[in-house]
Amino acid sequence: MDQLFDVSLFASALRMLTPILLAALGGAICARVGLFNVGLEGLMLIGAFSAIVGNYLTGSIALSLLFAIGCTLAFSLLFAFMSIQLQANVIVVGIALNFLALGLTTFSLRAIFDVKGAYYDKNMVGLPKLNIPVIEDIPWLGGVLSGHSVLVYASILIVAALHYYLFRTVSGFRLLAAGENPTAARSLGIKVTRIQYGAVLLCGVLCGLAGAQLSLGNVTMFTEGMTAGRGFIALVATMLGQSNPLGVAGASLLFGFMESLSIRLQGFAMPTHFTLMVPYVVTILAMLFFKDKGYMQEARKSSGSSR
Amino acid sequence: MLLQMEGITKSYGNVTANRNVSFNLRKGEIHALVGENGAGKTTLMRILYGMESQTSGEIKLGGKPVSFGSPTDAIRHGIGMVHQHFMLFPSFTVAENIVIGREPSRAIGFDRKAAAEETTRLAKRFGMPVDPWKRVGECSLGVQQRVEILKVLYQGAEIIILDEPTGVLTPIEVKELLAAIKELARQGKSFILISHKLGEIMEVADRITVLRDGEVTGTVNASDTGEEQLSRMMVGRELVQLGRSAAALGEKVLEAKGLTVRGSKTKPLLDGVSLNVKAGEIVGIAGISGNGQSELLQVLAGLLQPDEGTVELSGQDVTGASVQRIRGAGLAHIPEDRYLWGVSKEADVTENGIMGHTGRLSKNGILRRGKARSMVAEWVERFGVKTGSLDTKAQHLSGGNLQKLIVARELAQQSPFLIAAEPTRGVDVGAMEIIHAELLSKRDRQGAILLVSSELTEVLKLSDRILVMFEGRIAGELTAEEATEEKISLLMAGGKAVG
Amino acid sequence: MDKLGNWIKPLLQPLLALAAGLAVGAVAILIVGGSVTETYAEMWKGAFGNFYFITNTLARATPIILIGLGVALAFRAGFFNMGSEGQMVLGALSAAITAIHLPGPGWLKLIGAIVAGMLAGGIWSAFAGWLDAKYRMNLLITTLLLNYIATYFAGYIVTYPLKDTTGSAAMAQTVMLDKSAWLPKLFQGYSLHAGFLLAMLGTILLYLFMKHTVKGYEIRMLGGNPLFASYGGVQRGKLMFLSMFVSGGLAGLAGSVEVLGTQYRYLDGALTSPGYAWSGIMATLLAGSNPIGTAVAAILIAALQTGGMGMERNTDVPLEVSSIIQSVLILFVSAKLTYSFIKRKKAGAKNGPAV
Amino acid sequence: ACGSNSNNAGNEGAANGGGDDAVKKRIALVLPEQIGVNPFFALMDEGFKRAGEEFGAEVKTIESTDPAAFEQNLRSTVAENYDLIITATFQAEDALNKVAPENPDKSFAIIDTVVDQPNVRSVVFREHEAAFLLGAAAGLSTKTNKVGAVVAIDAPLLSKYTKGFEQGLKYTNENAEFFVNYVGNFEDSAKGKELAVLQHSKGADFIAGMAAVGDLGVFEAAKELGFYASGQDVDRTELDPEHIVLSQLKGTDAVAYETVKAFMGGTFEFGAADYGLKEDGVGLTFVTRESKSPLSPFIGQETVDKVKEIAEDIKSGKIEVVNPLAQ
Numbered sequence A: 001m002d003q004l005f006d007v008s009l010f011a012s013a014l015r016m017l018t019p020i021l022l023a024a025l026g027g028a029i030c031a032r033v034g035l036f037n038v039g040l041e042g043l044m045l046i047g048a049f050s051a052i053v054g055n056y057l058t059g060s061i062a063l064s065l066l067f068a069i070g071c072t073l074a075f076s077l078l079f080a081f082m083s084i085q086l087q088a089n090v091i092v093v094g095i096a097l098n099f100l101a102l103g104l105t106t107f108s109l110r111a112i113f114d115v116k117g118a119y120y121d122k123n124m125v126g127l128p129k130l131n132i133p134v135i136e137d138i139p140w141l142g143g144v145l146s147g148h149s150v151l152v153y154a155s156i157l158i159v160a161a162l163h164y165y166l167f168r169t170v171s172g173f174r175l176l177a178a179g180e181n182p183t184a185a186r187s188l189g190i191k192v193t194r195i196q197y198g199a200v201l202l203c204g205v206l207c208g209l210a211g212a213q214l215s216l217g218n219v220t221m222f223t224e225g226m227t228a229g230r231g232f233i234a235l236v237a238t239m240l241g242q243s244n245p246l247g248v249a250g251a252s253l254l255f256g257f258m259e260s261l262s263i264r265l266q267g268f269a270m271p272t273h274f275t276l277m278v279p280y281v282v283t284i285l286a287m288l289f290f291k292d293k294g295y296m297q298e299a300r301k302s303s304g305s306s307r
Numbered sequence B: 001m002l003l004q005m006e007g008i009t010k011s012y013g014n015v016t017a018n019r020n021v022s023f024n025l026r027k028g029e030i031h032a033l034v035g036e037n038g039a040g041k042t043t044l045m046r047i048l049y050g051m052e053s054q055t056s057g058e059i060k061l062g063g064k065p066v067s068f069g070s071p072t073d074a075i076r077h078g079i080g081m082v083h084q085h086f087m088l089f090p091s092f093t094v095a096e097n098i099v100i101g102r103e104p105s106r107a108i109g110f111d112r113k114a115a116a117e118e119t120t121r122l123a124k125r126f127g128m129p130v131d132p133w134k135r136v137g138e139c140s141l142g143v144q145q146r147v148e149i150l151k152v153l154y155q156g157a158e159i160i161i162l163d164e165p166t167g168v169l170t171p172i173e174v175k176e177l178l179a180a181i182k183e184l185a186r187q188g189k190s191f192i193l194i195s196h197k198l199g200e201i202m203e204v205a206d207r208i209t210v211l212r213d214g215e216v217t218g219t220v221n222a223s224d225t226g227e228e229q230l231s232r233m234m235v236g237r238e239l240v241q242l243g244r245s246a247a248a249l250g251e252k253v254l255e256a257k258g259l260t261v262r263g264s265k266t267k268p269l270l271d272g273v274s275l276n277v278k279a280g281e282i283v284g285i286a287g288i289s290g291n292g293q294s295e296l297l298q299v300l301a302g303l304l305q306p307d308e309g310t311v312e313l314s315g316q317d318v319t320g321a322s323v324q325r326i327r328g329a330g331l332a333h334i335p336e337d338r339y340l341w342g343v344s345k346e347a348d349v350t351e352n353g354i355m356g357h358t359g360r361l362s363k364n365g366i367l368r369r370g371k372a373r374s375m376v377a378e379w380v381e382r383f384g385v386k387t388g389s390l391d392t393k394a395q396h397l398s399g400g401n402l403q404k405l406i407v408a409r410e411l412a413q414q415s416p417f418l419i420a421a422e423p424t425r426g427v428d429v430g431a432m433e434i435i436h437a438e439l440l441s442k443r444d445r446q447g448a449i450l451l452v453s454s455e456l457t458e459v460l461k462l463s464d465r466i467l468v469m470f471e472g473r474i475a476g477e478l479t480a481e482e483a484t485e486e487k488i489s490l491l492m493a494g495g496k497a498v499g
Numbered sequence C: 001m002d003k004l005g006n007w008i009k010p011l012l013q014p015l016l017a018l019a020a021g022l023a024v025g026a027v028a029i030l031i032v033g034g035s036v037t038e039t040y041a042e043m044w045k046g047a048f049g050n051f052y053f054i055t056n057t058l059a060r061a062t063p064i065i066l067i068g069l070g071v072a073l074a075f076r077a078g079f080f081n082m083g084s085e086g087q088m089v090l091g092a093l094s095a096a097i098t099a100i101h102l103p104g105p106g107w108l109k110l111i112g113a114i115v116a117g118m119l120a121g122g123i124w125s126a127f128a129g130w131l132d133a134k135y136r137m138n139l140l141i142t143t144l145l146l147n148y149i150a151t152y153f154a155g156y157i158v159t160y161p162l163k164d165t166t167g168s169a170a171m172a173q174t175v176m177l178d179k180s181a182w183l184p185k186l187f188q189g190y191s192l193h194a195g196f197l198l199a200m201l202g203t204i205l206l207y208l209f210m211k212h213t214v215k216g217y218e219i220r221m222l223g224g225n226p227l228f229a230s231y232g233g234v235q236r237g238k239l240m241f242l243s244m245f246v247s248g249g250l251a252g253l254a255g256s257v258e259v260l261g262t263q264y265r266y267l268d269g270a271l272t273s274p275g276y277a278w279s280g281i282m283a284t285l286l287a288g289s290n291p292i293g294t295a296v297a298a299i300l301i302a303a304l305q306t307g308g309m310g311m312e313r314n315t316d317v318p319l320e321v322s323s324i325i326q327s328v329l330i331l332f333v334s335a336k337l338t339y340s341f342i343k344r345k346k347a348g349a350k351n352g353p354a355v
Numbered sequence D: 001a002c003g004s005n006s007n008n009a010g011n012e013g014a015a016n017g018g019g020d021d022a023v024k025k026r027i028a029l030v031l032p033e034q035i036g037v038n039p040f041f042a043l044m045d046e047g048f049k050r051a052g053e054e055f056g057a058e059v060k061t062i063e064s065t066d067p068a069a070f071e072q073n074l075r076s077t078v079a080e081n082y083d084l085i086i087t088a089t090f091q092a093e094d095a096l097n098k099v100a101p102e103n104p105d106k107s108f109a110i111i112d113t114v115v116d117q118p119n120v121r122s123v124v125f126r127e128h129e130a131a132f133l134l135g136a137a138a139g140l141s142t143k144t145n146k147v148g149a150v151v152a153i154d155a156p157l158l159s160k161y162t163k164g165f166e167q168g169l170k171y172t173n174e175n176a177e178f179f180v181n182y183v184g185n186f187e188d189s190a191k192g193k194e195l196a197v198l199q200h201s202k203g204a205d206f207i208a209g210m211a212a213v214g215d216l217g218v219f220e221a222a223k224e225l226g227f228y229a230s231g232q233d234v235d236r237t238e239l240d241p242e243h244i245v246l247s248q249l250k251g252t253d254a255v256a257y258e259t260v261k262a263f264m265g266g267t268f269e270f271g272a273a274d275y276g277l278k279e280d281g282v283g284l285t286f287v288t289r290e291s292k293s294p295l296s297p298f299i300g301q302e303t304v305d306k307v308k309e310i311a312e313d314i315k316s317g318k319i320e321v322v323n324p325l326a327q
C-alpha cells in the first residue's frame, strides 16, 4: 500500500486535475447562466493548440497564454453567438464545436507547422514551475504541493476568485439571477444576453488556460486530439459539483486523484481495462452521495407554476 | 392627470388585443382594470411597462409624451409592475429579490447586510413585514406577493401596476394586501389594479375601467356602480344567479382515515386527517394555503404516499395505490396548479385534452386520433375555450381558457368522485359561472366532489359541508347553513369553532 | 409569389447553412491551395456520385440512424441519454458472442445475435434509468460515465477471454462470425446491408409508435411535463424503464448490425472511433427528435463523412476540411435563422405601415 | 522475400498493366488509419512515394479515419481501377479478406500482417526480435535494475513489443524488474508522461516508449527528470540524444519501396514474406543501424557490442525469440 499512496501520487493527481478543473469551472459558469456547454472538449483543444502556436510565434510564455486565451475567446464567441443570438440548440452547438475544433486544429497543424499528428520541438519552453518557498521544505507536503506549473496554483486561486465573484459581488449576483429566472431578470432591466455572453467568454478564457496547461504545463507539445476526453470529464465534474466552484473543485479533485490512482493500480494484478475504469466507477459511486434534485423539482422549475 | 394612454391599438398578426383604448390615471388613485380573460388587460399594461410596443396610440406621463423601449425605461419613469405570474428568484432571499437591479454595494462587493437593512426599513415604512433573510421559495404566496410590491417600491415606482395580485392569496392575505394598497395610495402612490374579483375591486378602487374584446366599454367611479353593472359591462349580458338545490345524499364515495404525511420538517405536513364525501354532496375545504391542503389532495390522487392512514374510494382500498388504479376506481381531478400538474405546455389542445381518457380512445394500444379530436372539439365548443385551433399549444392559451379545458376534461370522466382544486383560479366571471354550474350539476347527478379553494365565497357558494384545515389537521367542520365567512376565517387562523 | 415563398421557406435554412458550410470549407481549401470546384465535385462524388457511393453513404448512415432513433425516443420521454456509445458497444459485443456461440442454423444465430445485441444495449441503458429512479443519479452524467465503463469492459473481453487466436492474433477482436450468420448485403458487391432496412423499418415504426399509440402519447407527455403525466396516471418509473430500454436497445441494434453486416466480428474500437454515437445524437437534435427527420439528418451527416473521404482520396485537400464543413453546416442548420428572420420581418410590419 | 511460397499467378498484375504502355501504372496505398504522427505509416508512405517516383508509377496514398471508412476506401480503389492496391496492418485484414476474393483478377499487397488469399502478397515483421534486442540492451545498461515500458493499450498486438522486450531483458539481466503501464489510447501524451514519471519514481532508469504519441510524453519526462528512454519505428534518438538513447526500428519504408519496385519490375509475387533481423526489416539503433546521434554513455559501446552478438545469435537461430502472438 505504501507504493500506492506516496508523494508522487498526490503530486500527479494535482497535475491531472488542473486542466479538468479549469475547464469544469468554465462549464460551471456557463451552466449558471443556463447554457449547458458540451463544447468544453473543443474549447480546451483550441486552447492547447493555440498555446503552442503562440509559443512558436512569440517564444514568450506570457504571450502564448494570451494568444491561447484570445483564440478560445474567439471560439467561445462563436458558441455564444450561435446559441444565444441564433437560438440554436446549445447541445448541438457544443457537439458541432467539438468536431470543428478537432478538424480545425488538425488542419492548422498541417497548414502552420506542416506536420501531421503532433508538433514537438525539444527546445520549446513550457510553463515555468514554481517552487513555493516554505512549503517546498516540508517533507511530504513539499513534494505534493511544490514544483508545479503556475497554472496549477492559478487554478486554485481561480476557484476562490470565482467563488467570491459568484456569491459576494453584485455582478456575480446578477449572473446567478440571469440564470435562475431570465424572464424576471430581463423584466428588471438586467442585460441577460450580455451576461450570458460574458459567461461564455469567461468559460472560453478558462478553457484556454486549461488547454495551455495541457500543452505547455503537463507536457510541452501538441498532439492531435490531445484533450482525450478530458472535456467530457470536466462536464461531469461541472454537474457533479453542481456548478458551484468549490463543488466543482471537489469533483475534479476526486477525478484527478482517481485517475492517478488508477495508473498505480495497473501494477496490482488487475487487468488494465479495469484499472482504467476506476475513475468512472468511483465517480458513479460518489454520485450516491450527491443526489440529484429529482424529477419532481426539475419539473416544478421548468413547468413554472402559475403561482 | 398623472398618466394618459390615448388611442392605444395593439395587434398580434390578425388578433387585435387592444383597439383604440384610452385610459388615464390620477395621482394617488387606485384605478381598477377589469374584463374577461383575453380582453386585453395584460397587453395594455405590458405596453405601459415597455414590454410591448403599441401598434398605434400615445402614452403621456405628466402631460408629456413618452415612449418606453424596455422595462428599464419604464422603471426609470417611475412605473413598476407586479406581473400576473411572479417574477421572483426562488432560491434567493427576500432582500436579494427586492434589491436586485439596484443592489447596495461596497466596491464590487454586494452588501447583503445593507440590502437586508434596507428591506426591513422599507417593509416597516409601507407596513408590509417580511423576513429579509428567508428564501423566497420558502415563503408563502402572500409574502411572495408582498416581496413583489416591495421590489417595485424599492425601485422608486410612483405608478404601480398590479396584474391579478390576489389570484392566489388567502382571504386574510387579500385583506392585508388591500389594506396596504390603500395605505400606499394615501401616501401618494398610484395604482392600476387588474382583477377578476369584483368584490375586492369595489372595496378598494376609486375608478374602474372595463375592457371587452380589446375595447373600453367604459370608465366609472366605484361609488357610482355595483358588481352587477360591472359584470354586465364585462360580459355584455346578465349573469344568472345560481340556485343550489338541497343535497340528496347517497353512499360514501370517499373515505379517508388518519392520513399522515411527515415530510422532512419537524411538524407533519398532514396530521391524522379523516374525512368522507358522499354521493351528491360537495365538501369544501377552506384554509390558508400551506396548511396541508396540497398534500391532502396529492395523497387522495395517488401522487404522494401517506406515511399513515387509509383511503377508500368507491368501496376499494386505494391506500398507496398508483394514480392509474385510483383513477380506475373512479377519480377525476382538477389540479390546483394548472401549469404544474394540469398540462404539458408544449403539447397541443387535443393532447392535453385526452390525458386520462386514453383507455376509451384506444384499441389495442392504438390511439384513435379522430375520435379524440371530436371529443375535445366538443368540449371546446361547450365551455367556450378560446383557442386558435385544436393544434394550438397549451402555452398559447390564456390561463382561464386552459382552466376551462382542464375542467371539461375532468368532468368528462363521469367519475363518481371529483377533486376540484381552485377550479376557478384566474378565471373571469363568465367562465366562473359556467364552471360553477357544471360542478353543481355533477353534484345533482349524484357525484361526490371535494372542493378546495382559497376563495371563501366560492367555498360558501358551492359547498354542502365545509371543512377547515389548519396546520395539517381538520380544525373544524361546518354545514352550509351554519357557515359564515367570519366563522371560517376564525378556524383558518387556528381559532376554535364557535358554532 | 406567396406560394413560392411558402415553398422556399422550409428550404431556406438548410440552403443557407449549406452555403455557409461550403463557404468556410472553400476558405480552408484555398488555404491549402486546392481547387474549390474540383474538391467539391469530388466530395459530391464521394457521397452520391454513383450507385456505389450512394449505397456506401447509406451503409454509413445505418448505425447513425438507429442510434439517432434511440436517442430521439429517450429525449421525447425527457431523458437525456448520452450513453449510446456504451450501449452500442455492449450490443455489438453481445451480438458477436451470440452469433459465435449460439448453436443452430445461420438464421437462428442471426436473429439470436440481433436480439442479444438489443437486450444488452437495452439493459445497459435501463441500468442508468434504474440508477436515476432508485438513487436519483443524474441520467446525463451516468450515461456519459457508463460509456467509458462499457468500452473498457468490451475491450477487456476481446483482449483476454474471447480474443481471436486464429489469424495473426494481433487484434483485440473476436473470431470471425460464421458466414451463415452474416446479415445479407442488399446488392452483391456493395457494402449496404440488410441493417439499413432495419433502420428504415425502425424509423417508420418509431414514427407510428410516437404518433399513434397510447404509449407513444404517454412518452411525449412524460417528456413535456412529468408531473402532468403522473397526474394523469402515467407511470413514470415503468415508462422510464421502457423508453430507456428501447432507446438503448436501438443503440444495441446499431452495434449489432455493424457487427453482423459490416465487420462480421467485434473489433475493439471499430464502433467508437467513427463517432457514430455523437453523430446519432447530433442527427436527433438537428431533427428535434422527430424520427423521420432524424433518419434524414443521419443520412446527411453520413454523406458529409463519406463525401469527405472521397475528397481526401482524390484531391490533396486533407480530410479535416470535410469535418470543418460538417461542423459549420450543422451549426447553421441548428441555428434558428429563419426564426429571427421572420421575427424581424414581423417587427418591421408591426411598426411600419402595412404593405 | 525469403520463405515466400511463390504463386504461379505472381506476375499477373504486372502483366495486365503491361498491356497498354501509354498509361502509367497506378498504385494505391490504402491505410486503415490516418498517418498522423505514426512513423510506421509515415515511413511507409515515404518509401511508397519514393518508389513511385523512381519507377515511374502513379502513386496515391489514401488514409482512413476508421475501420468502416477503410473498407469503403479499399472498395473505392478497386472501383477506381488501380493496378496494385497496397494496404497495411491487421486492421486491414478483414476488409482485404472480403475484397480480394471478390476481385480475383486484381493485385493486392498487405504489409505487417498475413492475408491468405491467392491474389495477395503479405509482408510481416518480427518486431519481437527487435524488442528482444532493446530489452537486452536495457538489461545490460540499467543501474537500478529497474526498467519500464509505457505502452499504448493493453492489446495483443503490443505484446509483441512487451513480451519481446521482457525476454531480452531477462536474457541479459535475470534480476531486472520490469514495469509495464498502459496509457489506454494512442494519443494521450500527457498521460504517457505521467506514467513515465510514475515508473521513474519507482526506480526505473530506462523507460521504453511504446505508446505512439504517448512516447513524446515519455521523452519529455526523461528530459525533465534525467532518466533514459527509447523510441519506436524510426531513429528517435535524434530528438534528444542525451536522454533518448535507443530506438527500435521497423523498416516499413523499405518494404513499401520493395513492393512497388517488384511490381514495376515484374518480380512481384503473391504469398507471404516476413522481415526480421535477418532480413533487416527490424532493428535497433547503434546495433543494426548507425545513428547520427552520439552513443549515450548510459548504453556504452560495450553493451552495443554485446547486443550485436545477441543479434547475430537471433539471426542464426541460436537464440529463439518467442512470438507471443504465435502461442
Ligand SMILES: Nc1ncnc2c1ncn2[C@@H]1O[C@H](COP(=O)(O)OP(=O)(O)OP(=O)(O)O)[C@@H](O)[C@H]1O
Residues within 6 Å of the ligand: B012, B015, B016, B017, B035, B036, B037, B038, B039, B040, B041, B042, B043, B044, B084, B398, B399, B400, B428
Ligand atoms: N404575444 C402574443 N401573440 C399573439 N396574441 C397575443 C399575444 N399576447 C396577447 N395576445 C392576444 O391578446 C389578447 C389579449 O390578451 P391579454 O393578455 O391582454 O388578456 P387579459 O385581459 O390579460 O386576459 P386575462 O384575464 O386572461 O389575463 C388575447 O386574446 C391574446 O389572444
Ligand SMILES: Nc1ncnc2c1ncn2[C@@H]1O[C@H](COP(=O)(O)OP(=O)(O)OP(=O)(O)O)[C@@H](O)[C@H]1O
Residues within 6 Å of the ligand: B037, B038, B042, B084, B395, B396, B397, B398, B399, B400, B401, B425, B426, B427, B428
Ligand atoms: N405566443 C403566443 N401566441 C399567441 N397568444 C399568446 C402567446 N403568448 C401569450 N398569448 C396570449 O397572451 C395572453 C396572456 O397570457 P397569460 O399566460 O398571461 O394568460 P393569463 O393572463 O394568465 O390568463 P387568465 O387570466 O385567463 O389566467 C393570453 O390570452 C394568451 O392567449
Ligand SMILES: [Mg+2]
Residues within 6 Å of the ligand: B041, B042, B043, B084, B163
Ligand atoms: Mg392577463
Ligand SMILES: [Mg+2]
Residues within 6 Å of the ligand: B084, B164, B399, B400, B426
Ligand atoms: Mg389571468
